[in-house]
Amino acid sequence: MQPAKILVADDEQNLRRVLAAMLRRDGHEVVQAANGQEAIDRLADVDVVITDLRMPGADGMEVLRTASKNHPHVPVIIITAYGSVGQAVEAIKAGAFDYIEKPYEQDSIRVIVDKAIGQAVANKLAPRQTLYPVVDTEAKGRYGLIGQSTEMHSIFAVIDKVADTPSTVLITGESGTGKELVAKALHENSSRKGGPFIKINCAAIPKTLMESELFGYEKGAFTGATSSKPGRFELADEGSLFLDEIGEIPVEMQVKLLRAIQESEFERVGGIKTIKVDVRLITATNRDLEHEIARGNFREDLYYRLNVVPLLIPPLRKRTGDIPLLVQHIIKKFNERLKKTITGIADDALAALETHNWPGNIRELENVLERTILFCKGDRIERVDLQLGSAAAEVPVPVVEVEHGEDGVGEISGSLKDVVRAETARVERELIMKALDETSNNVTQAARLLKISRKSLQMKMKEFGLRDREG
Secondary structure (H helix, E strand, O other), X not given: OOOOEEEEEOOOHHHHHHHHHHHHHOOOEEEEEOOHHHHHHOHHHOOEEEEEOOOOOOOHHXXXXXXXXXXXXXXEEEEEOOOOHHHHHHHHHOOOOEEEEOOOOHHHHHHHHHHHHHHXXXXXXXXXXXXXXXXXXXXXXXXXXXXXXXXXXXXXXHHHHHOOOOOOEEEEOOOOOOHHHHHHHHHHOOOOOOOOEEEEEHHHOOHHHHHHHHHXXXXXXXXXXXXXXXXXXXHXXXXXXXXXXXHHOOHHHHHHHHHHHHHOEEEOXXXXXXXXXXXEEEEEEOOOHHXXXXXXXXXXXXXXXXXXXXXEOOOHHHOHHHHHHHHHHHHHHHHHHHOOOOOEEOHHHHHHHHHOOOOOHHHHHHXXXXXXXXXXXXOEEOHHXXXXXXXXXXXXXXXXXXXXXXXXXXXXXXXXXXHHHHHHHHHHXXXXXXXXXXXXXXXXXXXXXXXXXXXXXXXXXXXXXXXXXXO
């Protein structure tokens, strides 16, 4: 079990101390709260929350709602008394990660906590909330998603057509492009919006627990199964089920998932009763599933069942025209959170953001701007304030030497980051020179050909020593 910082909230002191002691023996750092308000005050600095459902003042549901709103990367586990499982199920439908029933078995707690830590790690590596909600005007986008680029309008058009249908949607795209928010938009703009929106990150679930997570289990089905428990399909009945990182589902589980999708029915682990559900399935992946099929890692029949409506979310570098809108929103967001008064961004700073490659997509943009706003000396972001890290514009392009050994195989001297940075700069320079050649050094036409702004192209030309070609 990976060590983590865990918040335990329970108004029963003895139960709180026993649970905290067990978690500390497992190597975790534990902070305690005797009521809901204390728990809410400590949400900002923990990896996982375990909270009793019923507490004086702010209860476990209030803790859950606050965490979901302000700290969506933190999984919340609900503790419920025996006979109150119905309330715990409602909590899961409201966004709780899982629940623990009193009196609880230590082994079952460890399993749930381990899964929650895995989810927390996955959230940090591939954060959610990447296409930010529109806060000013509807002109910035639709469905709570920011963007006015051609690529974003294509996404809006698909949502228009398929949101209120039962068809399965497969959302693809790089990590950090906003797949989960698109899935949520599909749910909230359908006739199922009054039902639950249940989500599960398949990459965060151990392979041995995948079946019980999806379909639930009966009491005694395996060691630690001290009571029956519904799975995610059951919880999503009359709503939508979002399976993120669907490419991580083990091959042996894929046939059972296919049957559940085709027949809208399944059995719990250890059960014999067939359970029928009405679930709209939405899936997402950053993998090339056709390539995984060729490698034998993904079933072709399941792929065609999932890929009824394919929806590709473009990386940020393919829709740089949306960057000014995103920057405006993110500045407002961090002004409020960090109590800053940044009024805007200089043209050359915005141009630098527009020409950056953004391998981390919108989340990387948010991280860069948060850091910049924290350390910005004036009331406007200037180019000197930006710290873009791996951007070619940030440091001189390193010289990468390739030495050939006796076997003729080249050995690169320098770090991988240096090699990638140098190669990126070389390719950018060649493309700019080619565009200038094709347009007889007309910067405006070359910028249009490269699909970047004229100012961004001028910045790149200055960076690569090509300003003498400006016509």
